[in-house]
Amino acid sequence: MANVLLTHSYHLPYDPKQVRKMQPYAPLGTLYAASALRAGNISVAVFDTMLEPPNPGFANALKQVRPRIVAIYEDDFNFLSKMCLTRMRELAWQLAREAREAGAVVIAHGSDATDQAEAYLHNGVDFVLRGEAEQTLVEFCSSILSSCPLLDIPGLVYLDGAGNFIQSAIRTPKNATWSTLPRPARELIDLEPYREAWTSAHGHFSTNVVASRGCPYRCNWCAKPISGNKFQIRPANLVAAEIRELKEMYGVQHIWFGDDVFALNHNWVQDFANEIEAMHCALPFKIQSRADLMTHTTVAGLKRAGCVEIWMGVESGSQKVLNAMDKGLHVSDVVTARSRLADEGIRACYFLQFGYPGETWEDIQQTIALVRNTHPDDIGISFSYPLPGTVFYERVQEQIGAKRNWTDSDDLCVMFRATYKDEFYKALRNALHAEVDSWKNEDSSETADAGFLWQQVFDLEPKTRNAEATTLSRSDSNDTRTLVPLHALVAAGRPI
Secondary structure, three states, X not given: OOOEEEEOOOOHHXXXXXXXXXXXXXXXXXXXXXXXXXXXXXXXXXXXOOOOOHHHHHHHHHHXXXXXXXXXXXXXXXHHHHOOOHHHHHHHHHHXXXXXXXXXXXXXXXXXXXXXXXXXXXXXXXXXXXXXXXXXXXXXXXXHHOOOOOOOOOOEEEEOOOOOEEEOOOOOOOOOOHHHXXXXXXXXXXXXXXXXXXXXXXXOOEEEEOOEEOOXXXXXXXXXXXXXXXXXXXXXXXXXXXXHHHHHHHOOOEEEEOOOOXXXXXXXHHHHHHHHHHHOOOOOEEEEEOHHHOOHHHHHHHHHHOXXXXXXXXXXOOHHHHHHOOOOOOHHHHHHHHHHHHHHOOEEXXXXXXXXXXXXXXXXXXXXXHHHHHOOOEEEEEEOOOOOOOHHHHHHXXXXXXXXXXXXXXXXXXXXXXXXXXXXXXXXXXXXXXXXXXXXXOOHHHHHHHHHHHHHHHHHHHHOEOOOOOOOOOOOOOOOOXXXXXXXXXXXXXXX
């Protein structure tokens, strides 16, 4: 038994794209909340929905734990949770109704609950906690368990007795003590299914760690409902010690850092590498970062610490588009970072985004050219997705219809008036992925397949233009297709 049962709403089998990838990671945000509750002397259990079926698993957990409080506490470090997928929302509401029927007080926390608080409150949730909520979760649960719930908790949202929507007058909290919390309570979940999934699909066991929370950059399409622009980082020695524990106690063989932006603090990177070396606990790891953070010193420090792969938010090869996004990045930064990572033998991978308002055919070709000229080791492609709280959303919200969120991570529906229709962007994604994949081996059939897919892109380009496309800026350059030479793809047997 426990006073609080924590859970979350991301169930991997509900997301076909992630099933194909089969890279499940433990819900660190949920487990940090568990650590905070424990530190507050509140007994807690966790039902992890990542790999275990919610039906009948959650009902069984309710019977076994018999909690007074159920907190659907999403993993704020999981980019999939931040995407506010409707399949997750549906499951969250299902869990909330089951918990309420079992007699528990239901609390919800997460990006989607923050954006859609009133909808959650009408679907089984009693209270929503906004912001960095570990500390407020402890305070609020303590007050409920003492039978005197406090309604002036920072970031608290609820419905009063008359059904009116009430928000706490105290500002949304930023938990300044997060970096000193005990490490996430992994012992409250079963890591063996994760190990089995990873080793079966990839031959090694990877798990996740976070060294920092938040991101101070102001890309205008990036939603930050939890941390805003605040950034804080854990002491390097504690992060290294956590990796040593994972390596020695759990047999972990690889680490994924779930930080929004790793290596922001250059001195910290050197301290971290020193701690890893001193503890003799190096494991290969991958991170997310920015191209303009990849100085010679930082790249060398990352290599020393064990970094083998860096995913950079490149977004576009068009400086015009990057400027429109308020990305604060130059295309030349990407070229330089790619070269420096190659020199150190670190895989350089690009996150790319198509469909941003004002992006033209020429801009798209510039992105293709950047990929071809720099040869990243891998790419991830998404389409511009307007989420509440962003400048991008404010610009296009009047164009968004009934569908306001993606169903799962492979939905990729363009929900505003982009330059092209979905069909074109999906063909573009398939062609560019196929070309990059063809670089990994000498199979001429894959190159030919890429050429066929590019032909589909060419065929669709004039047919799928949106006459009412949103344009935030205008390019005076001529529309040219010389950046995508099909003959080079097919006849030469290798992409340029």
